Amino acid sequence: MFVAIDQFGNKLNPIETEEEELRLLSKSKMLFCPECLTVARFASGEQVTAHFKHVQSPDCTYDSEPETEEHLKGKMQIRNWLVKRYPEVYVEFEYKIKETNQRADVIAIFPDGKRVAFEMQCSKIQGSVWKERHALYKKAGIQDFWILGNSVHKYGKTEGKEDRDKHQLLSLASTIYQTQGAVLFLNTNSISVRGLYKHKFKYMHSDTIMKIDEEIYSLEVAKIYKNFIGTDAIKDDFKTWYVEKLKKEKEAKEQEEKFKREQERQEREYEEFLILKEKKREEYLADLNSTTLEQVKTKMTNNEKELFERLLKKHGYNDANFPGIFNVFTDYNYMFHSPPQLWQLWIYDKYIYRKNPPYDKVWVPKIKDQFYKMRESGVFRFKYKHGDYHFSFAIYEYFERLNLLNLVEQLGYQTTKYHQIMANELPPFSGKEMNNYIAYYLSFENECSVASSDKTHEIREVFLLYKDMIRQFKEYNNIQVDEELITKLEYAKNLLIVSSELGNEWEIKFISKMADLLKNNYKLSQKQYVKVKLIIERIEKQLNISLVRN
Ligand SMILES: [Zn+2]
Numbered sequence: 001m002f003v004a005i006d007q008f009g010n011k012l013n014p015i016e017t018e019e020e021e022l023r024l025l026s027k028s029k030m031l032f033c034p035e036c037l038t039v040a041r042f043a044s045g046e047q048v049t050a051h052f053k054h055v056q057s058p059d060c061t062y063d064s065e066p067e068t069e070e071h072l073k074g075k076m077q078i079r080n081w082l083v084k085r086y087p088e089v090y091v092e093f094e095y096k097i098k099e100t101n102q103r104a105d106v107i108a109i110f111p112d113g114k115r116v117a118f119e120m121q122c123s124k125i126q127g128s129v130w131k132e133r134h135a136l137y138k139k140a141g142i143q144d145f146w147i148l149g150n151s152v153h154k155y156g157k158t159e160g161k162e163d164r165d166k167h168q169l170l171s172l173a174s175t176i177y178q179t180q181g182a183v184l185f186l187n188t189n190s191i192s193v194r195g196l197y198k199h200k201f202k203y204m205h206s207d208t209i210m211k212i213d214e215e216i217y218s219l220e221v222a223k224i225y226k227n228f229i230g231t232d233a234i235k236d237d238f239k240t241w242y243v244e245k246l247k248k249e250k251e252a253k254e255q256e257e258k259f260k261r262e263q264e265r266q267e268r269e270y271e272e273f274l275i276l277k278e279k280k281r282e283e284y285l286a287d288l289n290s291t292t293l294e295q296v297k298t299k300m301t302n303n304e305k306e307l308f309e310r311l312l313k314k315h316g317y318n319d320a321n322f323p324g325i326f327n328v329f330t331d332y333n334y335m336f337h338s339p340p341q342l343w344q345l346w347i348y349d350k351y352i353y354r355k356n357p358p359y360d361k362v363w364v365p366k367i368k369d370q371f372y373k374m375r376e377s378g379v380f381r382f383k384y385k386h387g388d389y390h391f392s393f394a395i396y397e398y399f400e401r402l403n404l405l406n407l408v409e410q411l412g413y414q415t416t417k418y419h420q421i422m423a424n425e426l427p428p429f430s431g432k433e434m435n436n437y438i439a440y441y442l443s444f445e446n447e448c449s450v451a452s453s454d455k456t457h458e459i460r461e462v463f464l465l466y467k468d469m470i471r472q473f474k475e476y477n478n479i480q481v482d483e484e485l486i487t488k489l490e491y492a493k494n495l496l497i498v499s500s501e502l503g504n505e506w507e508i509k510f511i512s513k514m515a516d517l518l519k520n521n522y523k524l525s526q527k528q529y530v531k532v533k534l535i536i537e538r539i540e541k542q543l544n545i546s547l548v549r550n
Helices: 019-027 069-085 127-139 171-180 232-288 293-297 302-315 340-351 364-376 392-404 432-443 445-449 454-498 505-519 526-543
Strands: 040-043 051-054 090-097 102-109 115-121 143-149 155-158 161-168 182-187 192-197 201-204 209-212 215-218 361-363 408-410 418-421
Touching: 019 040, 069 090, 069 102, 069 115, 069 143, 069 182, 102 127, 115 127, 127 143, 127 171, 143 171, 155 209, 171 182, 192 232, 232 432, 293 302, 293 340, 302 340, 340 364, 340 392, 361 364, 364 392, 392 408, 392 418, 392 432, 432 445, 432 454, 445 454, 454 505, 454 526, 505 526
Parallel strands: 115 143, 143 182
Antiparallel strands: 040 051, 090 102, 102 115, 155 161, 161 209, 182 192, 192 215, 201 209, 361 418, 408 418
16 A cells, blocks of 8 residues: 555655655554554565555455555556646545545546546456446446556467467456456556557457457556547547447448338338239129120220230130130239230240140240230230339249149249140130139139139039040040151151152161051150151152142
8 A cells, every 4th residue: 555644644655755754654653554543564675666554464445455566566657647647637546435435546636526546456356346346436426447457468379379469358357348448458567558449359259369459558658538548549540440330330220221111112012012913803803704705805905906806716716615724813914904815815826836846845934025025016015014023923823823734834843934835735615604614713723722612612623624624635636646647657658668769778667667656656756756757848848749638
């Protein structure tokens, strides 16, 4: 301790009182502890900073821990720094704070009454103890700075070896750093400060080891700022860092708001979509049983009507046999202004109807492109985008429904873009009501597959019947085609045998083998089929005949 009293209660300290006098008082046992009033003695020497200590060690709070040389030196250096740097300030050692019964190692009382306490902490108290003491200072309205002794500082380790780029913060240092944004160590030999500041922070390795840019400066140049001790350069760095931090926080907030707005937009759009879809669905259901093809035509432009009439004529469709498969409701039908009867029939006619290998596959993006072209030439009307929705979604969904009938089959699990044509022609199916059932089933399959009423049960039965008809019709058609092909092959073989200039020996063998395969109910591979077709077409061209008619 740096304070003792004489028999009159006068405070004495080793700086302001002559050493000679203090020695004398000490010898005559005239020095007392200001707290417990027991006898104190004066100690000083070449290796010892002048100070007082209890003669006996009673249970006194004044210096409950034995004072180390580092502690004594540190307190003295802090006091000297304050006196020199702030001449107008009242500085005192071991100042008792009545409000909280604490004793600050050094106190600085500014002219405006502001009190700043300094603690030179050289023992490893726990962070929680520091928190309590810090809270007491706050309660008393005193700003407190804790300066740790260099003996408390520890370097971190890398692969078991001390690493001077790392600082291992123990409980006390770590708590101060986290709470105050900085922790300072005073080297009492060089009278310099090692400061670790949050704005210099690099990264934290674990709870306590951090890589950090440390600031080392002489205590002499240190200054007290609003919330920390440092130098002007450190203050500038801090300011830059703080401005940047605020900017980043602002940006993050803006980003978050933008994201929120986007989400709100999507929600609104989804609501809109549900409303539009519901409206279209109601319209669809109202029209389903009453509308005639003539009425559908009134919703078309002249160009659309012309195309529609041409397709109806080509396929021989009328009100009774117009397939329900061309009146399917999808969630995205609202994107089309052209009636589904037109765009769905057109897809069938152009991409499915009588498509044979190798042209028996559908690539949906191509259809989408074709729609754009048709729109440009003034045939189809559709809104190509509504927020995140695209008119092509209707086409994709339509193909999903066609899969239900096994008219096409999606190729691969990952993509809905590519479909194999399973049947390239629809069987005749008459009856307006029956066709409406098919339309209804394909539109609302989810509701129909769980037959909840007699009506939906009936609809499902009709759908399954129709699906089976498509399958049978396809098989029948295949046999027809094959019979025709066998006749052609027999004829071509005979012609090749008779006139050698039409082909060669290999072709004769190939043709007879293919004919045999077909006669035995085997199917030709795509390659074989193409080769056979090429030979037949060549002979027909050379002789200018049709092999079937002859
Ligand atoms: Zn005492």
